[in-house]
Amino acid sequence: MRPVGFVRAMMGAAWGHSTPKGAPNVEISVTVNGSAHTHDVEPRTLLVQYIREQVGLTGTNIGCDTSSCGACTIHIDGESVKSCTVLAVQADGADLTTIEGLAKDGELHPMQQAFMENHGLQCGYCTPGMVMAAISLLDEQPSPSEQEVREGLEGNLCRCTGYHNIVKAILAAASAKA
C-alpha cells in the first residue's frame, strides 16, 4: 500500500471524525458548566470524547480504557460519574459540570483550594477527576472519617501522591465546610 497523498490528507484532516456507514449521527443537547451546547455525535462517542473533542473542554483527562482510573470523572446532574462509562447520546438533556466549571470569578472552588494547600497533586493528571470525585464524596458524606475518604476514592487512581495528601485535602475541605 502506498500513501494516497497530500491532497487527500489535507481534505480529510479538515473533516474531523469519520462516520462508519449505517451509524447516523444523533443530535444531542447538553448544558456544560452552565452553557447550552447542541451537537451531532456518533452514537459510539463516549461522553468524555464528546466533552474533550466537540465541546472543546480538555480539563477532563483520559487515563485508561477500562473505567478503572477515574481521571475522567465529571458531574452529571450533580453526581460524580466516570465520563468514559457513558455514551454522549445517553447524556442528552443532562446538566454537566467539568473541572472547568468549578472556579468562579477567579476564585478556586474550596476543594481545589484544599488540594492546593495540602499539596494534594503533583503531575495533576488525575487531579480534575479526583477533585470532582472528592466534591461528590463530601456531598454524600459531609463529615467522613479518613477511612471513609479512602474508600470513597477507590474509583480514582493517583500515581504521584501516594494519596496521603489527597486524603488530607479532602478531610481539610470537610472541616472547612462544617
Place this chain on the structure above:
Amino acid sequence: MTVTEAPPAAAVIGTRLLRREDPALLTGEARFTADLPIPGALHLALARSPYAHARIISIDTSAAAAMPGVVAVYTGADLADSWAAPMPCAWPVTEDMKNPAHYPLAANGKVAYVGDGVVAVVATSETAARDAVEAIDVEYEPLPAAIDLEEALADSTVIHDELGTNKCYTWALKVEGEDGAVDRAFKAAAHTVSERYVQQRLLPMAMEPRAIAAVPQPFGGDITLYSATQIPHILKVMTAITLGIPEHQVRVVAPAVGGGFGSKLNVYAEELLCMALSRKHNVPVRWNETRSENAQATVHGRGQIQNIELAADEQGKLTAIRIRLIGDMGAYLQLVTPGVPLLGGFLYAGVYELPAAYDFECTSVFTTMTPTDAYRGAGRPEATYAIERAMDSLATDLGVDPLELRRRNFIPKESYPYTAWSGLVYDSGDHDLAATEAARLADYDGVRARQKTQNVEGATKRLGIGVSSYFEMCGLAPSRVLASLNYSAGGWETATVRVLPTCKVQVVTGTAPHGQGHETSWSMIVADKLGISPDDIDVLHSDTAIAPMGLDTYGSRSLPVGGVAVAMACDKVIDKAKQIAAHQLEANADDLEFAGGAFTVQGSPDKSLPLAAIAFEAFTAHNLPDGLEPNLEAQVTYDPPNFSWPFGTHICVVEVDTDTGAVDVLQYVAVDDCGVQINPLIVEGQVHGGIVQGLAQALFEEAVYDHDGNLKTSTLAEYLVPAASDVPSLTLGHTETPSPTNQLGVKGVGEAGTIGAAPAVINAVVDALSGLGVRDVPMPASPFTVWTAIHKAGESRPSDTAGTEVGDHEGVTARTTTGGGDESTSNTDEGAAS
C-alpha cells in the same frame, strides 16, 4: 530535627510555599499533549504484534486502506528509508554488548514481543485510524516465547537470529584490596548468607499515557515535536540523529506532563513515526496512547533475578559481598535499558562499612517481552532490596535484632565524607541518627514487646516489623563518572537567570519537570539569592526553543544538579550587578555587600543601590562600566563533582492473617535525609508517592506474562496500581545532613521513598512469619503468595493442618487473590468480585 545547622536563616528556602503549578492543573487550564489543539492533524494508530515471538509471513493492508478516513498505511518495509539510524540505545555498557538493530516498525520480518509495532495507519481521526487497524490482516508463524530469564540464557530459543544468542552482556565490578580477598573472606567468615530474590517486572503506569504530536513546517524546514516526555533535550538530539534531520531544525516541547517515573525517559517508536510521517505528509501527525497500549508499548521496570551472598564476622560485621544478577532486557534495548542493573551495582553494600571485598557480576538477557528501562529508582531499589533483605537473613542467623545488626554495620558519621570500597565518595550521612528517629516514631521497642505477646503458637494474626536503611545515590551525575560507565551523555545541567528591565526575573532551566514542582522550587532558590519575591520570578522549561540546552529530569538529578546551577547563575548575576553598582555608587566593588536585594557600601549604609535600579541601568545601558555588556543575565552549565547520597531508614509494621495470607500495613514510618530541604511540602509529597510505589511493588504489582508471552495484566483492571484504600497513612520524619558538595547543601529525593519501601514491607511480612519458619516471601506478597509461603514452610511441620496442595500457579492465579476478596477495591479483577 536538625542535625547540622542549616545555612543562615533564609527568607524563602525551607518554607512550605504552595506550588505555583497548581492553579492551572486544578482548573483544567493546563494543557497536556493530548489537549493541544492542532488544526489539520492526522492521527496515527499502530497494528501491534499479538505474538511474543513470530515470523511475519504476509501483511495485507488493502481493506484498511480502503476504509473511510484512512490516508495511508505503512509497513516497516515502506518506511525503511525514513530512518538514518536504528532506535537509539545510549548505554553500551560493554565493548561486546549485543544490541540488535530495531526500528519503529518491525523491519526484519520478525516480531519479538506482544505489542511490537508492525503496521502504521494514518487517518483523519483517531477512531478512523483505530478502526482501520482492526482491518489489517497479518499472517504470522508463531515461534517459541522466551519468558523465563534462566531459560532464555540457555538459548533454546534465539530471539534475534543475527546475534545467535540471547545473552546481551556480562558486566562485572570486582573490587578487592588484594587478589582473592572475596574468596578468602567467605572462607574465613563466621557467618554467611546466600539468598535469591526476584525483582518482578513492573508497569510504570504514569497516569497520563504517552501522547505525541509532530508539527512540520514544510516550507520553513523545521519540525516541532510535542511529546509527553521527561527528556525534551535528549529527545531533540536523538530524534535528529535517528531521522537524519539537522538538529537545529528540531524543536521539542514537553507541555504539561502527567508523571513519568522513568517511563517517559526514552525515545519511542511512536515519536519517530509521528515525525517521519508528518514530514512525509506535510501535515501534523499525532498519536495518543491507550492504557492497554501503554502496558505493552511503554517500557517496563525492574525484571531481575538476584543472587546475593554476604560474609560476616562473629559480630555480624560485613566482610565481603558477592552478587550475581540476571537482568531482563526485554526484546530490544531502549535508551538506557542495559545500564539499569549497573546503577544498582555500586549499592549492594548499602549504607554499611565493607572492606574492599566486593564481587558484582550482571549478565543480561533478551526475552520476548516489552523492553525494560528505567523505572523510579532504576537499579537502586533492586540493590537496596537485596542487601536489606539479606541483612535480615543475617540477623536471623545471628539471632540479633535486625536494627541492631544494622547499627553494627552503619558507616559511622565521623567517617564522612566516606571513601567506599568502590572509590566512590559518599558526601555526608548519619545513618544511626535516622534509624534512631525512625525507631522512635515507630515505637520499635513497643512493637517488639507486643510481638512477644501476640505471635504465640497458633496465633493467626501475626505482627511483623521491618526495617530498611538505604542510600539513594542520585543527582546524575559527574560526566566523567558516566564516561567510565560508557554512558553516552554527560550529567551536567544548565540554568539561565535573566533579570528583566523591571526587575522581574526569568529563570530558564534545562530540567523538565512533570509533577515535581520545579517552577516553585527554583523560584524559591532565586528569591533568596536575589532578595526578591518568588512572585516576581518566572521559571521557563521543557521547550528546546526557550531552553536550548539541558539534560532533563530523571535519577533525582534536578535539584542537586539543575537547582544548584540556578543558584550558581544567580551568583554570576550578582557579580555582574555588583560591577554596575560599584560604577553607579563610585565605590570599589570589593567594598559592596549584597543583601536583601540591594548593594550597600560597607561602612556607609546610606550609599545603597537596589537590584531594581541596576536592572534598569543594565537595560538603558546609558551609564555602564566600560566594556560591560548591557544585560543582567548569566548562564551556567554545572557538572556536579559527585553524586548526591540521600539516605534514611524506613520502618513498616504489618499484621499478617495466616489463614488468608492478607497483609495489613498498620504503620509506615519513613525518616529521610535529603540534606537541606528547599520546600518541605514538596519533599514530603515526593516521599509519600515514592513509598507507595515501593509498597505497591512489595504487595500488589506485577507484570504477569503467561507461558506464551502474553501480558495478562495489560489494563488497570488487572494491574494493581493501589487505590487510596489499599495503602496506609504515612508517618514521616526527617534528619538534615547537608551535602558538602554544593552550595545549597541539597540532595535529591525523587526516588528515596521507592528505594526504602519495598524491603521494609517485605522484611515486616517475613518478620511476622518468622516463627512459622518462613525465611522469604516473594514480591508481590499477595495473599495467595503469603499463604503459599506459610504452607511451604509448614510442610515439614507435622502440626500443619492445611494439607492443601498449593499446586503450580501462574501469576494470574495469584492476581485473582490479590484483592483479598475486597470487592470494593476498584482495580481488583474478576476474582475478587462477589
